Each structure stands twice: as structure tokens, then as C-alpha cells.
Amino acid sequence: xxxxxxxxxxxxxxxxxxxxxxxxxxxxxxxxxxxxxxxxxxxxxxxxxxxxxxxxxxxxxxxxxxxxxxxxxxxxxxxxxxxxxxxxxxxxxxxxxxxxxxxxxxxxxxxxxxxxxxxxxxxxxxxxxxxxxxxxxxxxxxxxxxxxxxxxxxxxxxxxxxxxxxxxxxxxxxxxxxxxxxxxxxxxxxxxxxxxxxxxxxxxxxxxxxxxxxxxxxxxxxxxxxxxxxxxxxxxxxxxxxxxxxxxxxxxxxxxxxxxxxxxxxxxxxxxxxxxxxxxxxxxxxxxxxxxxxxxxxxxxxxxxxxxxxxxxxxxxxxxxxxxxxxxxxxxxxxxxxxxxxxxxxxxxxxxxxxxxxxxxxxxxxxxxxxxxxxxxxxxxxxxxxxxxxxxxxxxxxxxxxxxxxxxxxxxxxxxxxxxxxxxxxxxxxxxxxxxxxxxxxxxxxxxxxxxxxxxxxxxxxxxxxxxxx
Ligand SMILES: *Cc1c(COP(=O)(O)O)cnc(C)c1O
Numbered sequence: 001x002x003x004x005x006x007x008x009x010x011x012x013x014x015x016x017x018x019x020x021x022x023x024x025x026x027x028x029x030x031x032x033x034x035x036x037x038x039x040x041x042x043x044x045x046x047x048x049x050x051x052x053x054x055x056x057x058x059x060x061x062x063x064x065x066x067x068x069x070x071x072x073x074x075x076x077x078x079x080x081x082x083x084x085x086x087x088x089x090x091x092x093x094x095x096x097x098x099x100x101x102x103x104x105x106x107x108x109x110x111x112x113x114x115x116x117x118x119x120x121x122x123x124x125x126x127x128x129x130x131x132x133x134x135x136x137x138x139x140x141x142x143x144x145x146x147x148x149x150x151x152x153x154x155x156x157x158x159x160x161x162x163x164x165x166x167x168x169x170x171x172x173x174x175x176x177x178x179x180x181x182x183x184x185x186x187x188x189x190x191x192x193x194x195x196x197x198x199x200x201x202x203x204x205x206x207x208x209x210x211x212x213x214x215x216x217x218x219x220x221x222x223x224x225x226x227x228x229x230x231x232x233x234x235x236x237x238x239x240x241x242x243x244x245x246x247x248x249x250x251x252x253x254x255x256x257x258x259x260x261x262x263x264x265x266x267x268x269x270x271x272x273x274x275x276x277x278x279x280x281x282x283x284x285x286x287x288x289x290x291x292x293x294x295x296x297x298x299x300x301x302x303x304x305x306x307x308x309x310x311x312x313x314x315x316x317x318x319x320x321x322x323x324x325x326x327x328x329x330x331x332x333x334x335x336x337x338x339x340x341x342x343x344x345x346x347x348x349x350x351x352x353x354x355x356x357x358x359x360x361x362x363x364x365x366x367x368x369x370x371x372x373x374x375x376x377x378x379x380x381x382x383x384x385x386x387x388x389x390x391x392x393x394x395x396x397x398x399x400x401x402x403x404x405x406x407x408x409x410x411x412x413x414x415x416x417x418x419x420x421x422x423x424x425x426x427x428x429x430x431x432x433x434x435x436x437x438x439x440x441x442x443x444x445x446x447x448x449x450x451x452x453x454x455x456x457x458x459x460x461x462x463x464x465x466x467x468x469x470x
Contacts, residue, residue: 010046010056020050063446065390066275071416072390073343075362075405076170076218080248082275083320090315100307114308117318118285124321124329125244125264126257127287131296132309137245140265140284141176141212147263147288147295148210148239149180154295160209160238166195168219168397173212173243182209189399193219193355195229208238215242215259216249216360218397220340220407230260239263245284247271248410249337249361252330262289272317283313336361336410339417343408346421350428354400361409367402368431375431375438377402382449383430383441387423 048056066072067079090096098107118130134140145163152160163177164185174184185208188199194217211233215223223229230240242256242264248271250256256264268283269276276282288296308314321329337360344353344363351365367377381391381404393405408417430437442448 013048013052014046016047018047018049020048020053070388071420073392073406073408075393075407078407078409079275080409081411082273086273086316086319089319090312095315113318117314120321121285125287126255128290129293130285130287132285132314133297134284134286135310136282137265137267137284138172138176140286141172142179144241144263144265144286145176145180150295152209159207162207163209164203164211168217168399170218193221194223197225204236208236210239210241212241219364220359220362222360226259245270249333251332253333257289268313268317273320274313274316281310281313283310332410339408339412342417343406347424362407365404366400368428373431373435375435377404379438380427383427383438385442386444
């Protein structure tokens with residue numbers, strides 16, 4: 001890589017008068033733009049030749065890290081398997097050229113795909129029907145909670161203003177409940193990392209609209225007492241909400257509907273083949289059990305496009321489910337569970353494992369086992385970058401101070417997992433023998449250790465700002 005070129009902003013490569021384009025001859029004449037909306041001076045645009053522009057952006061793009069570059073063991077919001085063929089199918093012009101206001105009679109194929117995906121998701125989840133409308137997991141949570149509220153209102157019950165959320169839940173759960181105007185009640189986890197039933201019992205009364213749960217939970221643990229929990233919540237008149245953002249460990253193995261859940265969302269962009277770095281694109285379909293279908297958003301009189309959700313993501317999920325098929329989809333859960341347990345067991349002697357035993361698709365370490373080195377989870381995560389790995393999710397869930405949440409996913413080979421294990425052991429050695437190396441990592445990336453707080457609180461995102469600060 002040309003590092004000299006990389007270090008620059010395109011503005012810094014500018015030379016007055018240089019051009020990388022030529023416009024066709026103006027055949028339309030000049031139009032008078034009203035002076036009130038005209039600029040007073042020329043825009044400060046970079047002036048560069050074509051190759052400088054091409055190399056500048058190509059070199060920058062080489063600094064991206066994704067599942068196509070290397071191992072990406074990020075827990076919870078994981079990039080799972082995203083076969084490129086599904087991208088190709090989703091970008092077929094027959095789909096991408098559809099217009100959202102096109103008459104339904106002219107896009108029957110796309111509508112059929114939506115319909116069939118709803119059926120497939122219903123089958124996978126053990127529920128009656130799905131809406132594909134929501135554009136993200138959090139959007140699905142909000143939709144689901146609004147469905148639950150409509151259900152209670154339809155029974156003339158307006159006193160249910162609270163939602164129970166476990167302390168291990170993903171942050172969007174309480175956030176969605178708050179946006180929906182509901183109050184959040186936190187239920188504690190036991191020392192084993194699952195919902196504390198005694199604590200739950202004390203919270204249940206006629207003001208509970210729903211309980212939100214993730215299973216396997218964000219510690220990667222299967223909540224074994226779900227039938228009892230569902231019974232308790234139902235007995236007090238509340239509904240059970242399932243956060244199915246990461247459904248891969250469950251596919252074809254067990255179904256939220258069979259466990260007693262009434263409403264759920266699935267993140268198609270995590271579980272069903274859509275790369276989603278940088279905040280998008282997403283899709284969070286919401287499913288309901290029999291009897292609640294009438295509270296789903298009504299799409300009957302509209303065509304495709306945004307009204308039916310994020311069609312490109314829907315298309316990829318559909319292609320992925322069909323290419324796996326009923327038989328192979330059942331291998332996703334066991335393989336993701338096997339891979340997570342393999343890494344956990346191979347490293348638990350040198351990284352602190354706060355919750356022992358079998359995990360599902362992901363698990364949490366609480367930093368290095370040897371706390372005397374002063375090396376933090378942040379240092380380990382930064383050092384991993386030097387070895388060409390994406391860092392795991394760190395400092396989440398909040399239950400442990402040095403949390404490191406690792407999810408290898410189902411499609412990684414044993415060789416890849418062994419490579420990661422070797423590097424994690426090497427870093428533990430470095431923590432003992434060369435701690436300064438870790439404290440100042442990363443060393444091999446284009447940008448070294450950044451001040452996270454400063455970068456988050458005072459991001460410099462425009463060139464103008466940079467100029468005025470220097
Ligand atoms: C990612 C995630 C969400 C939120 O999904 P978004 O699409 O990011 O809004 C909710 N719950 C869990 C467990 C998640 O991993």
C-alpha cells in the first residue's frame with residue numbers, strides 16, 4: 001500500500017487547476033439561477049487528476065476490515081455467513097428496478113417472495129405470521145411492543161404500562177420500551193447468568209404489559225426455565241416477547257413459539273445473510289402467535305418497495321433459507337454452538353470464564369485470568385488488530401467489568417479457530433512478559449491507539465473543522 005498517499009485527505013492532494021473529468025458540450029444553454037440562492041464564492045472542492053483520485057480511494061478501501069478479510073468474532077451483533085451469491089440475486093435488475101408505487105399486478109413475483117419468506121419465518125419460529133416492515137432489530141422491537149399494546153387496548157386494559165427486561169439484555173430492549181412510552185422494570189440474573197425467577201415473581205402484577213427475553217441470552221446461555229417464566233408472565237396477563245436478533249443457534253433446533261413466546265423479531269441482517277457494518281442495511285421482521293395476526297401492520301393495499309420493508313435484505317434472507325433448505329438449516333445451530341465451545345474450552349485456563357459450562361453460539365470472558373499484569377480487555381482487543389483479527393465485542397454485557405464477548409459463528413473452519421486460539425494465548429504471554437507492547441497497541445494498523453472518549457465526544461468529521469483547528 002502507498003502509505004504516503006494514504007495519510008492524506010483528498011483535499012490535501014489538491015492542486016489548483018488540475019482536473020480529472022471532462023463534461024460533455026453544453027447543449028442546453030445557461031439558466032439564470034436566482035441570486036438569492038446562489039453561492040457568494042466558489043465551493044472549496046479538491047482539484048485532482050483521475051489517477052490520484054482512484055488511488056486515494058482504492059488505498060483507503062484497502063483499510064476496511066470485514067468478514068471477507070479475516071476472522072470476525074464479534075459477539076451479539078455478529079456478521080454471520082453472508083454468501084456473495086445472495087448479493088447477486090438481490091441485485092438482479094428485475095428486483096432493483098421495481099418502484100414502490102408500481103401497481104401490485106406488475107410485481108407479483110416480488111410480492112410472492114415476501115409472502116413465502118413470511119411463511120418460512122413462521123415455520124422456523126413456530127408462530128402464525130410475520131410482518132416484514134421493520135427496518136432493523138430495534139424497529140422490530142418497537143413494532144412488537146406496539147402490537148402488544150394494541151392487544152391490551154383491544155381488551156380494554158389500559159393499566160399495563162411496564163415491560164420487564166433482564167439486566168443482561170441488549171440495550172435496544174429497554175430503549176424500544178421507553179420509545180413506546182412504557183416503563184422498564186429490570187429483572188436480575190442469577191450467578192449462573194440466567195433470569196432469577198424469584199426476583200421475577202416479585203415484579204409480576206396487573207401493570208405488566210410484557211416481558212422481553214433473549215434466548216440464548218446475551219451471555220450465550222440457554223434460558224432453561226422459559227416454560228415456567230412464560231407461565232408466570234401469562235398468568236399475570238402479560239405477553240412474552242422474544243428478541244430473535246441472533247437466531248442462528250436455534251435454527252431448526254427449537255422454536256420461540258413452542259417455548260411460549262407471543263411476539264418476536266428476527267434480525268435478517270444478522271441471522272440470514274446480510275453484511276451490516278456501519279449501521280445498515282437492516283431488516284427486523286416481527287412475528288406473532290395465532291390470535292394476534294390482526295394486530296400486525298396492514299399491508300394489504302400497498303405494493304412493494306419501502307412499504308414492505310427492506311426488500312434487498314428480504315431477498316437475501318429468502319435466497320439463504322432456500323439454499324440451505326429444511327435439512328441443512330438444522331446444522332447452523334449445532335455448528336455455531338460447537339465452534340463457540342471449542343474456543344471457550346481452549347482458552348479458559350488463561351482468560352477468566354465467569355460462567356462455566358456449556359454455552360450456545362457465544363460466550364463471555366472477563367479479561368485475562370491473571371489480573372496482576374494490569375492488562376485490560378481493551379489492550380487485548382487492540383493487540384488482536386495487530387495480528388489481523390477483528391476484536392470481539394468488549395465491555396458488553398455490562399455484568400462483568402472486563403467483558404469480552406466472543407462469537408465465532410457456524411461457518412469458520414477448525415484451522416481458523418485454532419489460529420485465533422494461538423494468537424489469544426500469545427497475547428496472554430505478552431501481557432506477562434511485554435505488557436508495554438499491549439498498552440500501546442495497535443502497532444501495525446494505519447492509525448494507532450485512539451482516544452476513544454475524545455473521538456466519540458469531539459469527532460472531527462469535516463475538513464473545514466480540521467483547518468480551523470490547526
Ligand atoms: C443487534 C441486536 C439488537 C438490535 O438490532 P438492530 O438491527 O441493531 O437495531 C437487539 N437485540 C440483540 C440481542 C441484538 O444482538
